[in-house]
Amino acid sequence: MTKLNLIIPLLILTIQLVNAQSVESLKIKKYTQKNANEIITEFSEFLSIPNVASEPLSLRENADFIMSMMNRKGIKNVQLLHGKTKNIPPAVYGEVLIPGAKTTLIFYAHYDGQPVNPEQWNQNLSPFIPKLYTAAIDKNGSNIPFPLDGKYNNEWRIYARSASDDKAGVDAIINAYDAINKSGLKPSYNLKFFFEGEEEKGSTHLDEILQENEALLQSDLWIICDGPVHQSGKKQIYFGVRGDTNLYFTVYASKRPLHSGHYGNWAPNPAMMLAQLLASMKDNNGRVTIKGFYDDVIPLTLSENKALLTVPSVDEQMKTELGINSAEMRDKTLSESINLPSLNINGMQSGNVGKMASNQIPTTATAVIDLRLVLGNDWERQQQKVIDHIIKQGYFVTSNEPTDEERNLYPKIIKVIRDKNGINAQRTSMDLAIVKKVISAVEATTKDQVVLQPTMGGSLPLYLFEKYLKTNTISVPIANHDNNQHAENENIRLQNLFDGIETMGSLMLIK
Amino acid sequence: MTKLNLIIPLLILTIQLVNAQSVESLKIKKYTQKNANEIITEFSEFLSIPNVASEPLSLRENADFIMSMMNRKGIKNVQLLHGKTKNIPPAVYGEVLIPGAKTTLIFYAHYDGQPVNPEQWNQNLSPFIPKLYTAAIDKNGSNIPFPLDGKYNNEWRIYARSASDDKAGVDAIINAYDAINKSGLKPSYNLKFFFEGEEEKGSTHLDEILQENEALLQSDLWIICDGPVHQSGKKQIYFGVRGDTNLYFTVYASKRPLHSGHYGNWAPNPAMMLAQLLASMKDNNGRVTIKGFYDDVIPLTLSENKALLTVPSVDEQMKTELGINSAEMRDKTLSESINLPSLNINGMQSGNVGKMASNQIPTTATAVIDLRLVLGNDWERQQQKVIDHIIKQGYFVTSNEPTDEERNLYPKIIKVIRDKNGINAQRTSMDLAIVKKVISAVEATTKDQVVLQPTMGGSLPLYLFEKYLKTNTISVPIANHDNNQHAENENIRLQNLFDGIETMGSLMLIK
Incomplete structure (x- = not known):
């Protein structure tokens, strides 16, 4: 009796906090559910192509695979972009221009992966043979064959190098466009697509590629799809990177x-x-x-400090999950440390x-x-x-x-x-009009709070976009936080891939 | 003119310091020179048998090889010795009993080797494929085939795991007996032979083997043939080990x-x-x-401190050779550090x-x-x-x-x-009568000073012989100091192997 009395006010409170999911977002969800089998099969094929820096020919094979995906899904003007230096892993470009549109969004992900030491991977795994598991391996997940009937459980995971970092980004962006297109939804802004092939190597030639293709790459905002969602499982937006x-x-x-x-x-x-x-x-x-x-160090602004205060604390959850008693700097939270x-x-x-x-x-x-x-x-x-x-x-x-x-x-x-290719940190103001639209678009895909982080812990060469293209960037990651990014046994949780398609689709529909 | 004036007195001084080499020693030298080809061919075959602890069957193959060598060269009562624990790498035993002899010398070496990481070896080497080089590889030695005409240059080196540590010891002892035997020289003391198979593993079962075979192993002195000669190239005797x-x-x-x-x-x-x-x-x-x-720490005795003072300083030579500017403890010499x-x-x-x-x-x-x-x-x-x-x-x-x-x-x-098989240090008194005979016997094989060291830097479980057999030990090493013992590119300089046979033979003739 006492318990029930407590639950009812909590339920009311929960209902009050819930966002409404937009009609567009629900349409994209329906599309991905219906086409789960095709999406996973294609993604698995993509993950089978090795993408480490030491194998340039394989990297090129990845670029070709992405081009054919884009062409198949109606993205136009698909091409490889190079810098002055020849024989580098190219960036893959494509666009969807909307007649009369005055604003352009450009979606970024990268298709190269971190080096692999196969000996350190679980003995049942091989970095470039994607395998499906019922859960995380360290949480007793077991290997199952890819089902042919399209019936996927969203808690299942695919294990392979770059499953999360960052072929999931490439895949979510291209499939998001496919989903809105096939669902009869029309973008209002021009959409551009840019997939890099040297990010894990420190984006060695990104500056050249941006300079050589300055006109083609003009846009109002780069939306970077890389990295994990919040450890609480909530979606998040990063306004900068380390x-x-x-x-x-x-x-x-x-x-x-x-x-x-x-x-x-x-x-x-x-x-x-x-x-x-x-x-x-x-x-x-x-x-x-x-x-x-x-x-x-340039200190955080007032609005950035304010955003930090609303970031859910996951310190205790993470300590338990990682099996550690305390943080390296015992007096600092995870959010503080990352800044x-x-x-x-x-x-x-x-x-x-x-x-x-x-x-x-x-x-x-x-x-x-x-x-x-x-x-x-x-x-x-x-x-x-x-x-x-x-x-x-x-x-x-x-x-x-x-x-x-x-x-x-x-x-x-x-x-x-x-290292001759270091990258500096970058932070975009939270107060720009287009940035506010991005926040709303992501919020329209979820009933939960969207976490706003002044800085992502990870790094991307976002300062280059500011430097060479005089434009802004914002990061909207999609991977599960426990994806083992950069290490052995990298994986993606299927729900995160599908949610990612929905998020990217919603961003493509900003008005 | 001035220079010449200086050289003449130095020459006289040198002549005065020279030891005479004994007739017996010269006979052994002659024998090894004549039979160099057979000795090297057999040794090379011995080195081809892997001898790491992780391969017990190969260790057994080494023991069999040693037994057949001993039998072939006239050593009697050849057998494998075990402890209580079954299926361990056995020790190999043999003896030559002299009618009427009241004193017994027992010669020790070990046939197992340190683990190998083939990737760390020079790319032209494989730990268990012995190769002949014209000099040390890091001093521009080049690989040459084993000559079939028996014409060896004594500066040449054989590269293989245990070439020095300690198959050279096993080989020198057995061939020394062969040499004195074939040269018509007669020992006065009983000779026993003991070759261990678990030394690099910490002599895990040596205590058991000594206890189980106490009667067979009775002797007045264990002569341990393991480790390198002095860095100056001079022969040396160790009275203890760390x-x-x-x-x-x-x-x-x-x-x-x-x-x-x-x-x-x-x-x-x-x-x-x-x-x-x-x-x-x-x-x-x-x-x-x-x-x-x-x-x-028990401090050195007066006679041990006195011996230390006569040890030639090689600190500067070694710093140059190793490419280091200073010792880890800058105020300590190599001799001091080892103590x-x-x-x-x-x-x-x-x-x-x-x-x-x-x-x-x-x-x-x-x-x-x-x-x-x-x-x-x-x-x-x-x-x-x-x-x-x-x-x-x-x-x-x-x-x-x-x-x-x-x-x-x-x-x-x-x-x-x-580690459950640690070993303690041991030191034998320099003043025992039999120890003095050993010193004289080694001196009889060389024109140079014989270096007397209270303690060897390396370790052997010599305290076990004291503990279980109530006897004394002394170490007479033969390998070149730059043999890369315990590491990649292990090697033996041929002169050291031949000198070793001469030294061991001279010891077998102590009266």
């Missing part, structure tokens, strides 16, 4: 591996040297100790562990770090701060293998390779 | 790998945690900061580096360390000091994968696996 750049370290010790008995205690150990160097970069509370690391520059070790290696371990002193120790940047940071300046810190630790910094003379001269030697 | 034990660390962070953009700065990074933990174990001068780490306990990182790994690097936060970070011990240290107590230190750094230490409950409870979790 920047990113990598540094590659190799610490040198003895030229040949040594027996740890005969030389241990006397010969320098590169793993210990690297451990001490990396340890010097952060304090015990996860704060970066490199001089000036948090300088340059700060970061230093993260991606990988670290010296000698051997596991079955191949032996009692030796290794010759080198290597690490890869990435620096995420926020508005105000400059990627080259941020790299330099790290290098200056390394020099302060007594290192001779070189960009080559050390010579015998250098080995003789310096007690501590490190090779630092700078 | 002990050794391993610890295996795994630091845990998020249960699944995370995108470093979306979670970097918030999710704990296991590579950074491990780096900070390892860094906390040593100061910037290479001194271990773990509480009590240098306690328990202290050490903590050394053998391997360290988290996420990926190189081509497979991606912008992720790894789930775990692992490291293997080895602790070298000196007289007075106990391997279990030394392990415990390290574990106590880790706990002091705020870690929850477990020997299992952490449960969800543990993940929830503790901010820092580490799995520590203790």
